[in-house]
Amino acid sequence: MKKQFILIIYLLLFGSQVFSQTQPLDYYINKAIKNSPLLNDYQNQFQAVKMDSLLIKAGEKIQIDANSQVMYSPVVTGWGYDEAITNGANISGLVGVKKNIIDKKARENIFNGLSLQKQMVGNSIKVSVKDIRKAVTSQYLTAFLDYSEITFNQSQLEILKNQLQLMKRLVESGIYKQTDYLSLLVEIQSLELMITQLNGQYENDLYSLNLLCGINDPTNVKLAQPEIVDSKELNIEQSPLFMQFRIDSLKIENEKKIIADQIRPKLNLFADAGLMSSTLENIYKRFGVSAGINLNIPLYDGGQRKLQIQKLTLSELSRSSYQHFFKSQYNQQIMQLYAELSITAKVISQINEQLLTLRDFNSMAKIQMGNGLISITEYLSSVKNLLTLNKTLNQTTIKRLQLINELNYLKQQ
Template identity: 35%
Template sequence: MNLKLKYLIFYLFTFSSIGAMAQAPVKNLDYYLKEAELNSPVLKDFNNQQRSAGIDSLIARATAKPQVTASSAGMYAPVIRGYGFDEVLTNGQALEALLNINYDLLNKKRINNQLESIKIQSDSIRYARQLSRFDLQRAIVDQYILAFSSQEQVDFNYGVVKLLQEEETLLKKLTRSNIYKQSEYLTFLVTLQQQQLMVKQAELQFKNDYATLNYLAGIADTTTVKLADPKLQAGLSSTVQSFFTRRFEIDSLKNINQKNAIDYNYKPKLGVYANGGYNSSFILQPYKNFGTSVGFTFSVPIYDGHQKKMQYSKLILASQTVSGYRDFFTRQQQQQLNLIRQQINQTDQLFSKINEQIMFSKGLIEVDSKLMHTGDLRVADFVIAINNYMAAQNLLRQTNINRLKLINQFNYWNR
């Protein structure tokens, strides 16, 4: 296969790839964020936990109602030739079949505290779900930025190859006309071949980054797509929002709820009960042993070795721990937001200088291209101009990636 045929094959491959990407459907960041949330088993797990907490609330309310149970017990203690249990104690045999009703008269506040505990648990699950959602969004956005950058790298490399291919055709003619030396043409040809390899490497990198994006979002898709510009904007708020500190509020509410539960455990308990059915030893007129009974139970704690005071002490320590973590986190979050905001501002200041460098590099390429047409430029100088332009473009792209990642971090913490 001669050199001309090789270039023809590469041209066909290159422009067919460009055409395929141009005709590919465009998908934006919102699409992947929605798919990731829809497919996430973790978020589905939290949704089920939320529903389960609602069922726990119904169960707690049900325990506040009268409890009805049916019970039955039978016993037979034979006495054989005078050997056996004392019939005075056992009555020889007994049968019991009762319907029991129990109701706690002083359980309203205790049940309300239990319902409050379930609500706090539900709030904790809701917070954990939202935190997991934010973490998933941050991961998706970071990967989308990488994939979009890889896509931009592919497009840029295609553009450089196209430029070099145009110059290669002209340079070949000038070399045949002895305006340029064969060695200069070969030097330019090596640069073109290196750029063609960079195109293939960029395509592989984009495929890997795009596959990782689909993996994180739970999407089984191998079709070619065009990623839209993410267009991220940093939030304008400069104050620490309440989302991340909400977990400390929930912990404080848990301590209050546990304190109330301790208090209710030391309050008097009063219950009533009633039963009816059959209860007989079969000794005397067993057919008359149908009946009923009512009664009450009452208890009040008097002394347990000061356990209540000890449990209070544990809750005080837990409250102090929560306060310490909250204060530390609030300071760290504010410092982190200030640092990220400063990095974004410093990054924004680089764009004007980089764009200026790109403009001069591109202008130099245009001038050098005209000089090459007349044979008044060394090929090595043109290659240097191309490399400088590529380096400036790569710097712009990398700076933009860093800026988008910083914005993603800022938006994550500034909630």
Template identity: 35%
Template sequence: MLLPIVIKAQKTSRNINYFVQEATKYSPLLKDYKNQKQSLKIDSMLIIAAAKPQVTASSAGMYAPIIKGYGYDEALTNGQSLEALLNVNYDLLNKKKINNQLQGIKLQSDSITYAGALSTFDLNKSIIDQYITVYASQQDVKFNLDVFKLLKKEETLLKELTRNNFYKQSEYLTFLVTLQQQQLTLKQAELQYQSDYATLNYLSGVTDTTVIALEEPQLGNPILPTETGFFTKRFDIDSLKYINQKEAIDLNYKPKLGVYANTGYNSSFILQPYKNFGASVGFTLSIPIYDGHQKKMQYDKLGFSTLTSSYYKDFFIRQQKQQLYMLSKQISNMDQLFAQINEQIRFAKGLIDVNSKLLHTGDVKVADYIIAINNYMSAQNLLRQTNINRMKLINQFNYWNR
């Protein structure tokens, strides 16, 4: 029974915030979201860069020999040619398209921000749940250790009373069996505590195997449900995405106007090749006229996606309200149990105190004393379990009430 000694020997303690911070610090998923947002910033810069005039250098050469009268028609190929040009291209009507693309990048960033926040909430919820479980195991160890110490103290007295013929040997052996059972229960509680603590460290990314006592979880009371919450933001982002996509469809059917210019050398070497340095300018214009009603089809497809999203949003809001109501009701029902359980504990503790005094004088049956202890243990276990369940319900309530 070394574990309770280790727990008591610790001068420091840890709280929920420690494990939540460690889990957040080491979570690869949260780091992934952070890197994705940085990548999107680069995508925005790429879009802006692509909107600026594009300058390229190009070169091409060709030689078509005629051998014994055989070869390409020189009227078409000129026999040979060489060009080396510096080209500049610029789309004049690209401002709205660029703004639409940048808005799309921003919405992607908002989606990643939301996903990161949701992952953080999920991570915190799982860490807090496990923390509560470990704290419950810690309380079990402490309670079972206290009961063991009580039984061990009474066993010494009962052993002396049995020698003095106040109790039968069979009664002492019955009590001794109860003591041994309590010792096994304590050992089982210690092993469970170690296992639960290791799971908490695993979830949090903590590699320190030192068992440090946990502070009581401070979750407070559940707050009233909010009208609008965090979970509906993803549907709002989706709505903005649909607007952005619709605008992108519209822009694809706008006229496109571009200008270009080049300068350099372009010659067939037939006539005065040393004079074939020059320049040119021009423009390109594209006006969509008919595409087989593809624009309407894209609108219809986008409309179905929007309608589907609204169905999911309405269904989620109803589920969220139902979940919060159910959790709030369960918490309220548990709150009403505490007064009854504490009253039961008070009576059970009083009965133990009375039986303990009578045990010293040999005026109580050992079986009755054992029953009183078992009743007290059952009441204490019920109180701890109810309190732990209440904290877990509050954790769930706070998760959904965002």
């Protein structure tokens, strides 16, 4: 019995915290960024590009290897390999050293390519963060709309329940009919059903939000009022959405330079030291060294470089066309969103003015109903109008925040 009492006290003190916990928008955005496998993939790609740079630098260093071979080619009764070719046997053990001499300009172009690849991955990270922020904010607003509707309808439900108690006394006093009491009761039951449906919708939208953010938490939390303001940044040249086109352009130009570098002579140095002999006789005298230079000069490649340059030129034309279209579309989207935002602000202002009038009317209707001066139909009509108009206000307010979310996605760096 004592344990049960302690358990009840614990639930009263701490059980409500599970359901009263409030989470802001930033909590979900940060969780989504942290849990994103795509961002983790990009981070790994970024590190891989750094390793590519280190691999190239390692390849520029002196390379040392060791090789050994023991080969015997017998000739039996005139049958066997030609000894003029095989020497009958081959015994060798060599340590070789080689170094590629890379042209300074070619080396610079190779590392420029890696730098551009890093910029491309870094820009992809920025775009992905923007995508995550936009998607999470949009879903958060959808769930918050449900929560706002639940909160307002519950407050109206409490008012109607109080009015029902008053109506019961007025019916007993003969001021109102029993049918008036039942009409109010039906309205309360309808509102309770609506709240139940909204709770179900809220749970589904909250589940979708958690799923989007990689959160495995079935707790039905409250959502904080989202604070989303219009960013004043508007520099398309610095936007990650536009930066991709600039990086692609630089990448194409660098690839042209790398192709041009193919006609440059290639030089490498080599040397070895060790043992090499075709017989065991006097093998101790067959230790020696050798060194040399290998020079490769491309003379003619059948026109491959020219065709590769033409392909890159076509890629640049396509890139330029996409960039021009994006810029034009970008400006049109900004103008359209601001136009919608202006109209939405006017609608919200008009709804608020209408709500002030309707709330005053509703307050007067509530007083008049208490004195039996208004029909239950008129009172319920004012309540329904208030519910409908408040729902419209919530939807329009969320629409305004969704528009700002779209604007910030396009404008913020």
